[in-house]
Amino acid sequence: MARSVWKGPFVDAYVLKKAAAARDSGRLNDVIKIWSRRSTILPQFVGLTFGVYNGQKHVPVLVTEDMIGQKFGEYSPTRTYYGHAADKKAKRK
Amino acid sequence: MTERVQVGTIGGAYGVKGEIRLKSFCAIPEDIADYSPLTTEDGSRSFDVTISRQITNGLAARLSGVDTKEQADALRGLALFALRSQLPETDEDEYYYTDLIGLDVFDTGGNPLGKVKAVQNHGATDLLEIFGPGLKTTVLLPFTKEAVPTVDIASGRVIVDPPEGLLE
Numbered sequence: 001m002a003r004s005v006w007k008g009p010f011v012d013a014y015v016l017k018k019a020a021a022a023r024d025s026g027r028l029n030d031v032i033k034i035w036s037r038r039s040t041i042l043p044q045f046v047g048l049t050f051g052v053y054n055g056q057k058h059v060p061v062l063v064t065e066d067m068i069g070q071k072f073g074e075y076s077p078t079r080t081y082y083g084h085a086a087d088k089k090a091k092r093k
Numbered sequence: 094m095t096e097r098v099q100v101g102t103i104g105g106a107y108g109v110k111g112e113i114r115l116k117s118f119c120a121i122p123e124d125i126a127d128y129s130p131l132t133t134e135d136g137s138r139s140f141d142v143t144i145s146r147q148i149t150n151g152l153a154a155r156l157s158g159v160d161t162k163e164q165a166d167a168l169r170g171l172a173l174f175a176l177r178s179q180l181p182e183t184d185e186d187e188y189y190y191t192d193l194i195g196l197d198v199f200d201t202g203g204n205p206l207g208k209v210k211a212v213q214n215h216g217a218t219d220l221l222e223i224f225g226p227g228l229k230t231t232v233l234l235p236f237t238k239e240a241v242p243t244v245d246i247a248s249g250r251v252i253v254d255p256p257e258g259l260l261e
Contacts, residue, residue: 029239031256049235049256060235060259061217075217082211084118085190086100087128087175090212090219092186092244093237 009040009069019045033058037073052076062093097134097174098191101125106165107153112145113165115154115173122152128175130157140173188244197250198223201242206260209251212236221251232260 003010018032023044031051046065051058052072059076067075104114117125123144125131130139141157159165180189190212198206198221207225214220219236234240234255243252 027257029256031259033258051259057230057233059215059233060220060256061215062235062237064217067217075215077215080213082213084099085194085212086098086118086120087124087180088120088190088212089183089187090190090193090214090236091184092188092241093218 009042011039011042012036015039015050015072016042019048022048031058031060034072037071037076039072041067041070041072043068054078096177097132097136098177098180098189099134099172100128100131100175101173103165103168103171103173104151105169106162107148109162111160111162111165112153112155113159113168114148115142115144115152116150117152122147125152125173126154128179131173131175134172134174136174142173186238188246192246193221193244193251195249196244196246198225199250199252201252201254206253221253223253228260234259 015034015036022030022032028047029049031049033051035053037052041063045063047063049060049062050072052061052075054076055078061072061075100119101115101117104116107114119125126142126144129142131142132139143155145153145155183189193209193212196209198208200206207223207228209221210224210231211222212219213222220233221236221241222231222233224231234253240255241251241253
């Protein structure tokens with residue numbers, strides 16, 4: 001069953017605090033280490049880089065507008081499959 | 094820069110009319126036919142590839158010089174390579190994974206940090222996985238202009254400016 005709308009999105013309080021501190025200090029490129037994979041990505045997180053723990057390491061996740069409403073854990077897989085490079089391309093943003 | 098890039102592998106015969114089961118590693122699986130002729134790793138054999146249709150877990154295809162089920166079965170497990178020069182040109186600030194993997198990594202002070210082990214993308218930005226002698230484990234670095242200011246494929250190196258705390 002979906003979460004009730006009246007509750008609002010769930011975010012661990014420490015994630016909000018760390019994000020606000022990063023914004024206030026102006027150090028937007030620093031990686032904000034978090035362990036809360038269950039927290040929802042909010043609009044005020046756009047442009048910040050979070051290091052989302054996957055059980056082994058913190059995976060850097062640069063938040064963009066299209067990620068709002070998803071959970072942080074969705075961008076930090078706990079299992080890694082390398083596959084083949086073939087003709088896959090990486091874009092430097 | 095690597096000369097040949099693995100783009101697929103042969104899974105065996107598909108049906109009894111000489112078609113093969115082809116597993117494509119390309120970003121768009123059907124693009125493998127655009128890189129024809131594909132060769133073996135040593136370049137001793139080459140095949141023109143014609144995609145017939147999509148099948149479960151791969152593509153059904155015809156290879157030049159393979160007309161029977163027996164010939165197709167004999168090729169089971171064969172890796173197919175394309176020449177790096179056959180891949181289309183990239184846009185600005187776009188790089189093939191195969192070009193990035195293996196590049197030497199230096200920090201902005203010129204100190205060596207290691208090599209690019211892999212490139213990953215989990216839905217956010219692309220990530221460079223860096224491994225070096227001074228690092229306890231691999232480090233994931235966002236592939237952004239701030240974190241990776243210089244990519245020099247020709248001289249085989251990238252210069253990185255990792256955010257504070259990332260290399261700890």
